[in-house]
Amino acid sequence: xxxxxxxxxxxxxxxxxxxxxxxxxxxxxxxxxxxxxxxxxxxxxxxxxxxxxxxxxxxxxxxxxxxxxxxxxxxxxxxxxxxxxxxxxxxxxxxxxxxxxxxxxxxxxxxxxxxxxxxxxxxxxxxxxxxxxxxxxxxxxxxxxxxxxxxxxxxxxxxxxxxxxxxxxxxxxxxxxxxxxxxxxxxxxxxxxxxxx
Amino acid sequence: xxxxxxxxxxxxxxxxxxxxxxxxxxxxxxxxxxxxxxxxxxxxxxxxxxxxxxxxxxxxxxxxxxxxxxxxxxxxxxxxxxxxxxxxxxxxxxxxxxxxxxxxxxxxxxxxxxxxxxxxxxxxxxxxxxxxxxxxxxxxxxxxxxxxxxxxxxxxxxxxxxxxxxxxxxxxxxxxxxxxxxxxxxxxxxxxxxxxx
Numbered sequence: 001x002x003x004x005x006x007x008x009x010x011x012x013x014x015x016x017x018x019x020x021x022x023x024x025x026x027x028x029x030x031x032x033x034x035x036x037x038x039x040x041x042x043x044x045x046x047x048x049x050x051x052x053x054x055x056x057x058x059x060x061x062x063x064x065x066x067x068x069x070x071x072x073x074x075x076x077x078x079x080x081x082x083x084x085x086x087x088x089x090x091x092x093x094x095x096x097x098x099x100x101x102x103x104x105x106x107x108x109x110x111x112x113x114x115x116x117x118x119x120x121x122x123x124x125x126x127x128x129x130x131x132x133x134x135x136x137x138x139x140x141x142x143x144x145x146x147x148x149x150x151x152x153x154x155x156x157x158x159x160x161x162x163x164x165x166x167x168x169x170x171x172x173x174x175x176x177x178x179x180x181x182x183x184x185x186x187x188x189x190x191x192x193x194x195x196x197x
Numbered sequence: 198x199x200x201x202x203x204x205x206x207x208x209x210x211x212x213x214x215x216x217x218x219x220x221x222x223x224x225x226x227x228x229x230x231x232x233x234x235x236x237x238x239x240x241x242x243x244x245x246x247x248x249x250x251x252x253x254x255x256x257x258x259x260x261x262x263x264x265x266x267x268x269x270x271x272x273x274x275x276x277x278x279x280x281x282x283x284x285x286x287x288x289x290x291x292x293x294x295x296x297x298x299x300x301x302x303x304x305x306x307x308x309x310x311x312x313x314x315x316x317x318x319x320x321x322x323x324x325x326x327x328x329x330x331x332x333x334x335x336x337x338x339x340x341x342x343x344x345x346x347x348x349x350x351x352x353x354x355x356x357x358x359x360x361x362x363x364x365x366x367x368x369x370x371x372x373x374x375x376x377x378x379x380x381x382x383x384x385x386x387x388x389x390x391x392x393x394x
Binding site: 002003004005009012013015016017019020021022023024031032033035038039041042044045046048049050052053054063064065066068069072073110114118146147149150182183185186187189190 | 199200201202206209210212213214216217218219220221228229230232235236238239241242243245246247249250251260261262263265266269270307311315343344346347379380382383384386387
């Protein structure tokens with residue numbers, strides 16, 4: 001990339017420049033104002049902010065900095081694998097394989113010690129096996145519900161999503177953050193009442 | 198917003214929905230691939246990721262989770278105040294006033310205790326008076342240099358930015374993160390060599 005930099009710094013900058021591509025990965029749901037679809041980089045920021053605000057709802061002791069790290073790296077694999085929404089049945093069948101290949105390539109751009117740390121964060125998020133991963137998974141699941149509810153349900157109408165679909169999608173919060181389940185229920189109830197689901 | 202939610206939750210969701218608007222605030226610099234201008238939400242994600250990767254360059258003991266919180270909230274005020282690039286002399290004259298008014302409005306959407314915490318993080322970032330704030334300020338300053346260098350300098354050409362401009366802009370890293378100064382120097386040297394500055 002440039003002269004005058006040691007190998008460690010070059011590797012760090014190469015990773016950070018490659019990460020910029022996450023800003024071009026489009027997710028299914030729109031922004032709240034409906035002006036365009038959301039990208040995965042700004043979504044990652046949004047769920048980290050949600051973790052900051054909603055961490056108090058975790059029923060476990062959470063290292064918040066650790067949870068934020070998981071939120072920041074959880075979707076980097078979409079640079080190669082793209083976003084795979086729940087209704088993409090074909091895509092879901094190969095999602096794990098595609099995302100693992102992406103993780104193998106992307107985190108290896110970092111210096112070896114950091115590659116191991118970042119890859120470990122991604123594996124941890126996927127496994128949902130720690131309090132921090134459960135909080136990060138919970139806000140990642142809650143975010144589209146909050147955004148689509150605030151938007152008035154454009155995506156739900158477009159994709160023919162039903163109340164049962166959205167409830168099933170968020171049933172996982174029972175295990176990850178039971179104190180957020182009433183929030184899911186209230187948002188879905190309201191969307192049904194308004195005819196958005 | 199919805200029935201079935203207590204006041205605290207309503208306030209938290211109102212803040213998180215309002216925060217979505219940061220995705221529509223455009224900054225001056227393009228994405229690395231030049232396809233469009235960057236927005237402030239994805240920029241905030243990018244600098245938090247930079248803090249994760251580059252925290253080891255701080256010469257101070259840094260609470261990384263705290264630094265990430267500062268990165269995530271540092272530009273929320275741009276929802277009301279917009280981005281004010283360094284060459285916007287008129288805008289710079291009123292920046293502090295406009296951003297303070299924005300902070301007064303935006304953080305007050307949160308429950309009072311969280312409003313105080315989040316506002317405190319924003320004040321802390323602005324004052325650069327803690328190790329965490331200095332790291333966050335350093336990556337916030339470094340990010341446009343990394344992105345514009347990787348992009349090949351489109352913005353620098355468009356705005357007629359000179360080597361002296363960019364060096365002056367990043368001179369602040371001497372105080373915030375002296376170990377990142379050689380990174381700035383190498384990127385600027387390389388941009389000059391390639392005729393981008």
